[in-house]
Amino acid sequence: MSLQRGAAGLAAVALIFSLAAGACNQGGGSSTIQVDDAWARSSPQMAMAGAVYLTIANTGSADDALVAASVPSSVAATAEIHETVEGESDGMMAMRPVERMVVPANGSVALEPGGYHVMLLDLAAPLEAGTTIEVTLSFEGAGEMVITAEVREAGM
């Protein structure tokens, strides 16, 4: 995304951050896992797939791992954790399913464009900017956690 934004753009981004952060602290007060800045890009009318991006921090002293994700059927038929990888020899970008994404102790992992993402398959409806999606994340140690992802306007 562009680094150069007007003051209004920055304020909007800051607002989204604070909204996302506020909405995301739903995983139980004692959890060592914290999810921040969860978002998805708005999608064209006929798009079938989408992606949710977020950052997972592990404040605990033991590694944890994200092992599954799901969304209500009103959002998409299926959600899967995927990673986009670039082929070494051919330069092709491909996706592969990820069964277990480690979040290291006292560390964090970003799911971001071009890397890890929660892929939404067979969208039930287009993702509209300004709406939110509830995503259930399952961690090996911390268990299940419902987070809220903000749908942001494409091209912003």
Add this chain to the structure above:
Amino acid sequence: MLLIAALVASCSAGQAQPQSQPTLAGVVRSQPLDVAAVSLPDAANGGTPLPMQAPDGELLLVYFGYTHCPDICPTTMSDISVALGDLPPALAERVAVAMVTVDPERDTDERLTDYMGYFFSRAHALRTTDPAELDEAARAFGVRWEVEDHEPGERYEVAHTAITYVVDDSGTVVVEWPFGFDTELMAADLELLLERSDT
């Protein structure tokens, strides 16, 4: 390589070095690709073949992708849209964006047109159901793609080259942007190329 390109661009795009010619931030080949001979049906224009050559004084951005792609393709389209939004409107309107689908099986004319129209006002939705024609177009750009084996009706993914090609009014690929290329550098490249074509 991307980082170096970015550094070079940030030096040349700034106020320093007034003597030196500004340079493009993206990848420039010593032997530029000539794609003028390629044309593909444009579903956004009733299937009329679109030559890979921008109208006079304009630029055509070409990307090979597919609409079921959740991450790379919409990120690239969104980034290009940000870059166009950074340009003065008079320059932005001289840039059109085309996606060539590498998944004509699922990307119907209607779906691809809707997808591109969502991101851009000057959009081309290039789709051929003739594998030889798609192959020929991809070869001209050096694009590779691979459709995952699947039964009819089954979900599948398509691995593909994720480069954005900037084509000028002679049908030459003047600069290429790899995935994740900075949107400000995209805008700077477009501005430079459009201003060059004015002189």
